[in-house]
Amino acid sequence: MDCTQATRRLVRALAGFDVVIVPGLDGSLSHHWQSRWEHVLRLHGIGVHRVRQRNWARPTYRMWADTLRLTLGHTGPRPAIVVAHSLGAALSVRMAAEEGLGNVAGIFLVALADVASYRGAEQARVAEFAALPTGALPLPAMLVASRNDEWLAMSRARSLSAAWHATLRDAGRAGHIGNHAPIGAWPDGMDMLADFAASLPHTARS
Template structure:
């Protein structure tokens, strides 16, 4: 019997294709994707309600593995849900700067980003050359959210185009969250 808790993956805008590390982790490790109704025109309220619904269906606390807009979703959901105890931790990869003018136009309704401290352990991972969000922006979010911050080097948006394949480094960052090795105050 494994001591590791289940993992829910939260893709960003447009979802995660078959070569994305989230999709590969789902296939290799049995993680479960939170499927959204509309990946093309994401609505923050709808996505948050769907996350809440899936979490209420879980038998035990989970760890969230979010990418891009999924990170912004986690912060928003956590600030508004009464069920945050259903999440043990979160890996938040490549949070985008949705408050930037170009992204606000492409993905309306997701600004401002919720900056309240997360009520569970979390790690933010960023790249030094992500066109959707700077490392400085990700570090500031990590600080606001009370998250551990990891700079992954020059890896683009940390998606399929980054050539991460099964992304073992990301899995290594996820493991302590699943094991409960990062208490909230350790961030």
């Protein structure tokens, strides 16, 4: 989909919602799709709240959960949609299952860091986040997975989405869909988020 068309559709779908952006390990740089979306959505009047961790390089679950909790507390009266990437997605889904996320209508999980199965170079930095939920989530979720992501195998994405009662979307071969992915503003992802926002119960809207 054309980026301009995708942006217009996304802005329409997000009317009545705030957005909470939750980056992953090492944060999302200025060219990351999360940062691009934040800029575009703010320009179109959407309320955006971004999690800003004190330490992106040495995460602990408790510290990151505290910061996400604080960010969620700053959202307004409108319901929020959490837009999370990688380790931020693991954080968000675990918090949703263990304690709830307050006034959050749904969580949009991109390239989830499947820490329990990951065996890459960053394993020691993320080990604390391994306890992913095993049952249905207490709120709607969409899981977006890439076919060549070292952090999450597509077969595992299918299993997790089924267990969580989440919608699974295939992002093709887009790697980890992060700082090093050449996807620009990622209009395909915008379209997926628009679909997800449109699917949320109307009772969740202000």
